[in-house]
Amino acid sequence: MPYPLNHWLATVGFGLAFCILASGNRLRAEEVDFVRDIRPLLAQKCFTCHGPDEGTRESGLRLDLADGLFGELESGAQGIVPSDPQQSELYQRLVADEDLRMPPLDSGQRLTSDQIGLIRRWIEQGASYRSHWSFEPLDPTPPAEVEAEDWVENQVDRFVLAKLAREGIAVSPAAPPQTLVRRLYFDLIGLPPTAEQVDAFVADRDPNAYEQWVDRLLASPAFGEHWARRWLDLARYADSDGDLGDKLRPNAFGYRDWVIQAINADMPFDQFTIEQIAGDLLPQATLAQKTATGFHRNGLKNTEAGSDQELDRVVRTVDRISTVGSVWLGLTVGCAECHSHKFDPLSHRQFFQMYAFFDNVEDVDLKTGHGKVTVATIAETKQRRETFVHLRGDFRQPGEKVRPAAPEFLHAFEPRSGKPDRLDFAYWLVDGDNPLTARTTVNRYWMHLFGRGLVDTVDNLGVSGEAPTHPRLLDWLAQELMRQGWSRKRLIKLIVMSATYRQSSQPRADLVDRDPQNRLLARQARFRLDAEGVRDVALRTSGLLDHRIGGPSVRPALSADITAYSRNRDWVVSEGGDRYRRGMYILYRRATPYPMLQIFDAPDTTASCARRDRSNSPLQALTLLNDPVFVECAQHAACYSDWQTDVDWIPQAFRRFLSRDPSAAELARLRVFYDHQRQTLAEFTEAQVRALCGESFAVASADQHDLREQAARYLIYRCLLNLDETITRE
Structure with missing residues (x-):
C-alpha cells in the first residue's frame, strides 16, 4: 500500500508502507446463548459421534436436535434438565470419572473447564434452546423507538441506535460532503467523482439533493458494471477453462453482458435467480433467459486429452450445486458431498438429492445471430440419468438411488409435478418461506456498503458461521427486499439514505477497546x-x-x-x-x-x-509505480491536462485525484517536490528525460521547457496515483 503524501515525497516517490490492523475481543453478553455459545461447542466436540451423520453416529444419540438434547437416553435418564445440572445426564458425563467421561480421552475432543462451566451456566439459566438463527423463519420485528429522533433518516437507523444506546455508545458525526460524495460514487458506480461533480454536490442546497444524487447514480449505466463485477465473483466467472489445458472461452462475455443488463434494469432478484438456475426451462424461454444459465458454465472444465470425461462431468455437477448452495443459501453445502454435514442439518443423502437437479444437464452453445458468436448455456438431456448417492463422494461407488428434492429443514419443497426439475428448485430458493436466500443477499449488500456484513461470515450463515450483530435489522432488511419486489436498487437506496451510512469513518478513541472492529456501527468503514x-x-x-x-x-x-x-x-x-x-x-x-x-x-x-x-x-x-497502465495514466494526465503557467494547477490536480482540497502542509510539500524536480530536470538532456518518463512520453510542443515541465508534472501525478487515499474508500 502506498505511503501518505509526506512520506512519499520524502523518499521522492519510492517509499513502501505497512499497516497493522488492530483486532479486539468478540462482544459477548453475560447471558449464555445457545446458538452463539453452546451449539458451536457441541458441533466442535460432540457432533462427530452424535450429530447428523448416520454413518458415524453412536448410541443413536443426536445432539444436533432438541429431542436428543432434552429427551430420554438409553439409560432412562434425561439428557438436559433445565435449571438442574445435577439431574442432567449429559452434563454429568462431562464431569464424570475418567472411564465414564465424555468425550473419550482418545477422541482428542475433551472440553476445557471453562467450556464445561459455560454448559453448566446455560443449564442453570434454564437451558433455553432454539434452532440455529438462520434456519428460523424471518422475524421482521419493527424497530424500537429511540430518543435521538432528530438523527434518524429511516428505519435502519432505529435498529442501529437502539443497540448503541444499550451499549452507551454515541454515533459519529456525518461525513464531510466531499467524503460523502466520493463514498457514494465508489459504492454505487465504482468510480470517483470529478472535481466538478464534487463542487456541484457541495453546492446543492435542495432539501432533497442527497436523494436526487443517489437516484442519478442508481440510474447510471456504470452502476450495472460495478455491481455485476461483484456478482461475477460469486459466479466464479473467468475467460478460460482452468485446469491444465486452460482453453480460452472467447464468448464467455455473453453471460457477463447479461448480468450487467439485468442489474441496470433492476431485474427483481427472484427473477434474476430463476433465470440463472433454470432459464432454459421457462415457458417460451428467450435467448437472454437461456444465456442466464451460463452461470453454470463458469466453473472449471478439464479439456485435457485423455482425461476422464465422466469424472469431469461429476466434478462440474458437484461444483454447480455447491456454488448454488453458497451463493443463494449462504451455506457450505459442498461439505456434505462425502458425508453428512458436520455442523448444519444437511445429510449426505440430501446433498445428492440436490445434485440430482443438475445430473441431467448438458452444455449447449447457442448461436446469437451475430456471426460466429455463441453463448454458453445448459439444457436438459434427452435421456434421463438415474442419480445415486456417491459413497464417500466417489461416483464409482453408487449407493442409494435418489430423486431430486430440496432440503426441507428450511421449508417445504412443493414441485409443480411429480417430476421435480431445476425450475422447481429455483422457485424453492426464492420462495417467501425460505429464510436464507433473502438473509444471505441483504447481508452481502450490507457488506459492500459497510466493509463487513451484519453476519461477518458472509459465505457461511450456517452453524459454524458467526451470529449476526443486528439480527432484527437483518431480518427487517430481508423482509423489505421481498416486500419491495426483490428490487436491489431499492435495497441499496434504503441503506445509503440512512444516517448510519452517512457517518464519518474517522477512528474514535472511545471505540478502540469497546468496539475495535466496528460491529456496532458507531462509524462508517474505511x-x-x-x-x-x-x-x-x-x-x-x-x-x-x-x-x-x-x-x-x-x-x-x-x-x-x-x-x-x-x-x-x-x-x-x-x-x-x-x-x-x-x-x-x-x-x-x-x-x-x-x-x-x-x-x-x-x-x-x-x-x-x-x-x-x-x-x-x-x-x-x-505496481502503482511501475505497472504500464499507471505509468500511462500519469503520462496522459501530465501531457493533456489543462496547461497553466501559474502554480495553481497543483491543488487542482490534488482535487482531481482525491476529491478534496489539499491542506496547507500537503500543498507546501507538493510545491517543494515540484520545484525540486524542475531544478533537477533542468540539467537533464531530452534523452534523459524520456528515459525517466518512458519512451511513449508525449509532448505538447517541441519546446524543451515544455518537455521538462511535463516531466515534472508527470512525477507529481505518479505521486498522487501512489497515495493510499487515492485508492481508498472512506
Whole structure:
C-alpha cells in the first residue's frame, strides 16, 4: 500500500508502507446463548459421534436436535434438565470419572473447564434452546423507538441506535460532503467523482439533493458494471477453462453482458435467480433467459486429452450445486458431498438429492445471430440419468438411488409435478418461506456498503458461521427486499439514505477497546478499493477511461516476461480505447491471471467468492509505480491536462485525484517536490528525460521547457496515483 503524501515525497516517490490492523475481543453478553455459545461447542466436540451423520453416529444419540438434547437416553435418564445440572445426564458425563467421561480421552475432543462451566451456566439459566438463527423463519420485528429522533433518516437507523444506546455508545458525526460524495460514487458506480461533480454536490442546497444524487447514480449505466463485477465473483466467472489445458472461452462475455443488463434494469432478484438456475426451462424461454444459465458454465472444465470425461462431468455437477448452495443459501453445502454435514442439518443423502437437479444437464452453445458468436448455456438431456448417492463422494461407488428434492429443514419443497426439475428448485430458493436466500443477499449488500456484513461470515450463515450483530435489522432488511419486489436498487437506496451510512469513518478513541472492529456501527468503514477499482480510479482521474459497456474481454499491456510464458504468447495488446476499458473487462485467464488484479487480491475464480481479501503488501506500491497502465495514466494526465503557467494547477490536480482540497502542509510539500524536480530536470538532456518518463512520453510542443515541465508534472501525478487515499474508500 502506498505511503501518505509526506512520506512519499520524502523518499521522492519510492517509499513502501505497512499497516497493522488492530483486532479486539468478540462482544459477548453475560447471558449464555445457545446458538452463539453452546451449539458451536457441541458441533466442535460432540457432533462427530452424535450429530447428523448416520454413518458415524453412536448410541443413536443426536445432539444436533432438541429431542436428543432434552429427551430420554438409553439409560432412562434425561439428557438436559433445565435449571438442574445435577439431574442432567449429559452434563454429568462431562464431569464424570475418567472411564465414564465424555468425550473419550482418545477422541482428542475433551472440553476445557471453562467450556464445561459455560454448559453448566446455560443449564442453570434454564437451558433455553432454539434452532440455529438462520434456519428460523424471518422475524421482521419493527424497530424500537429511540430518543435521538432528530438523527434518524429511516428505519435502519432505529435498529442501529437502539443497540448503541444499550451499549452507551454515541454515533459519529456525518461525513464531510466531499467524503460523502466520493463514498457514494465508489459504492454505487465504482468510480470517483470529478472535481466538478464534487463542487456541484457541495453546492446543492435542495432539501432533497442527497436523494436526487443517489437516484442519478442508481440510474447510471456504470452502476450495472460495478455491481455485476461483484456478482461475477460469486459466479466464479473467468475467460478460460482452468485446469491444465486452460482453453480460452472467447464468448464467455455473453453471460457477463447479461448480468450487467439485468442489474441496470433492476431485474427483481427472484427473477434474476430463476433465470440463472433454470432459464432454459421457462415457458417460451428467450435467448437472454437461456444465456442466464451460463452461470453454470463458469466453473472449471478439464479439456485435457485423455482425461476422464465422466469424472469431469461429476466434478462440474458437484461444483454447480455447491456454488448454488453458497451463493443463494449462504451455506457450505459442498461439505456434505462425502458425508453428512458436520455442523448444519444437511445429510449426505440430501446433498445428492440436490445434485440430482443438475445430473441431467448438458452444455449447449447457442448461436446469437451475430456471426460466429455463441453463448454458453445448459439444457436438459434427452435421456434421463438415474442419480445415486456417491459413497464417500466417489461416483464409482453408487449407493442409494435418489430423486431430486430440496432440503426441507428450511421449508417445504412443493414441485409443480411429480417430476421435480431445476425450475422447481429455483422457485424453492426464492420462495417467501425460505429464510436464507433473502438473509444471505441483504447481508452481502450490507457488506459492500459497510466493509463487513451484519453476519461477518458472509459465505457461511450456517452453524459454524458467526451470529449476526443486528439480527432484527437483518431480518427487517430481508423482509423489505421481498416486500419491495426483490428490487436491489431499492435495497441499496434504503441503506445509503440512512444516517448510519452517512457517518464519518474517522477512528474514535472511545471505540478502540469497546468496539475495535466496528460491529456496532458507531462509524462508517474505511477500506481499500478492489483490484478493478484501483485501476479504474487511475483511468478515470487521468482522463483515459473508455466508458463503453459490454462486449468481449480486452488485453491491456503486459510485461514481456509474462507474455513470453507459453500460455500468454497469444496475448495481443488491445488497441485504442479497448486497452483503457474498466477492469472488469480484462481477460481473466485462470492459469495466468492479469498480474495487477492478482496483486490487489482479485479471486482466482476456481470457486465462488463472497468476500475478497484485502492484503497490504509492498508489491501493491510497486505496481502503482511501475505497472504500464499507471505509468500511462500519469503520462496522459501530465501531457493533456489543462496547461497553466501559474502554480495553481497543483491543488487542482490534488482535487482531481482525491476529491478534496489539499491542506496547507500537503500543498507546501507538493510545491517543494515540484520545484525540486524542475531544478533537477533542468540539467537533464531530452534523452534523459524520456528515459525517466518512458519512451511513449508525449509532448505538447517541441519546446524543451515544455518537455521538462511535463516531466515534472508527470512525477507529481505518479505521486498522487501512489497515495493510499487515492485508492481508498472512506
